[in-house]
Amino acid sequence: MSKNQSIHNTHTNTGFDIVIGNPPYSQVPKGIYPNKTFPYSEGKDKGKQNLYKVFVEHSYNLTSNKGIFCLITQSSIMCDLSASYTRELLLTKNSIRQIIEFPKKALTKEGQVFKSALQSTCILLCLKQKHKDYESLKLSINNDKTTIDKLIFESIKQSSIITLYPNRFEIPLIKKGEMKLIQKIKRDKILLGSLIERTLQGNINTIHLKRILSNSNTGFYIIKGENIHRYHLDNNFMNCKITEEAKSIIQRNLKGKYIIAIQGITGTADKNRIHCTLLESKNTKFVFLDSTKMLFLPNAKEAKYLVGLLNSKVLDWLFRKTSTNNNINIYELEDLPIPQITDSNQHLYNEIISLVNKILDSKAKDSSFDTRGLESKIDSLVYALYNLTDEEIAIIERK
Structure with a gap:
């Protein structure tokens, strides 16, 4: 589109049979484009506006009924929170034919498809016609030049x-054979969010760190995300000034008896995405920075059960399917499926808690203590809890 053309007047009488484009990836203020013309990308999507989303909806507007639009766009269109309602438009008003995803970096220099790309991308092919229930979209991920043919x-x-992702309409990053496994893991489960009293993205924004930072040991400590590991905290705390603000924060933390502390930023290619441990609030004098995530629970057993599940291979694998950036978001954690405890699986619940206790105790005495054997036992129990077969376990472990 040239500067002299208006993006506002997008509806023609009939539209184009084919629309092809490579939208710009650029953040712009909300409100530039009219909600009436762009009810999804401009009207309903939250957060900052990115032009690629507007162009996706613009392409839809320009395409005739039963016409085709095909775009090379950011792969964040598949899972990112800010594109939730643009995805709703794609999924409910169109028949998505294909999505071909390319990571930001190929495994080899020769395999790089878009040399100037600063983020992962995908090719999106849609038919402007409401999908039929029996129709399937075709998805291929982790591609490069060597896989194109x-x-x-x-x-x-x-x-x-x-059905699986009713809140944000995520299109999961899955390989061949994985969709049935996701459906099985999520079937007849309760959401993690329903078990939590409250959540916090830390107690204080990192930009205010200087305000509470002390040069001497006060007995009050500042916890940042990198202090949190699987089943333990390290000892590289910063000292916190004893101020009314710090005392008030610590007092508020006491309202939740048990805190699951989670590292807020991890690499998408890291061995583990979720790193969490359990703290009893009465034994802590911690102020958490916003690079942490905090889940408050009233019951020790349930808290330990959830720590075991969050650190398990099953939920780590599932989390990766819709997490496309380095942030561990609370809304992503809250949507994780948790098996309900019944008479038939009570023994698994008890065994997981027992093993979590052993790991927490061992790490409290010596954070370098090797607990991989105990963690492997928890993984086996979690596989049984989700009733997974050997073939399904192999899919998760091939990660």
Whole structure:
């Protein structure tokens, strides 16, 4: 589109049979474009506006009924929170034919598709026609130049995506054979968020660190995300000034008896995405920075059960399917599926808690103590809790 053309007047009488584009990736203020013309990307999507989303909806507007639009766009269109309602438009008003995803960096220099790309990208192909229940979109991920002529697709029903991810309409980053496993893991479960009293993204923004930082040991400590590890905290705390603000924060933390502390930023290619441990609030004089995530629970057993699940291979694998950046967001954690405890699986629940106790105790005495054997036992119990077969376990462990 040239500068002299208006993006506002997007509806023609009939539209184009084919629309092809490579939208710009640029953040702009909300409100530049009219909600009436862009009810999804401008009207409903939250957060900062990115032009690629506007162009996705613009392409939809320009395309005739039963026409095709095909775009090279950021792969954040698949899972990112800020594109939730643009995805709703794609999933509920169109038949998505194919999505071909390319990571930011290929495994080899020769395999790099878009040399100037600063983020992962995807090719999105849509038919402007409401999907039929029996229709499936074809998804292929982790591609580069070497795979273009031998793409491996997983088929996903659009209706299944809407059912599995009703809040943000995420299109999961899955390989062939993985969709049925996701459906099984999520089936007949309760959401983690329903078990939590409250959540916090830390107690204080990192920009205010100087205000509370002390040069001497006061007995009050500042916890940042990198202090949090699987089943323990390290001892590299910063000292906190004893101020009314710090005392008030610590007092508020006491209202939740048990705190699951989670590292707030981890690399998408890291061995583990979720790193969490358990703290009893009465034994802590900690102020948490916003690079941490905090889940408050009233019950020790339930808290330990959840720590075991959050650190397990099952939930780590599932979390990665819709997490496309380094942030561990609370809303992502709250949507994780947790098995309800019944007479038939009570023994698994008890065994997980027992092993978590052993790991926490061992790490409290010596944070370098090797607990991999105990963690492996927890993984086996969690596999049984989700009733996974050997073939399904192999899919998770091939990560």
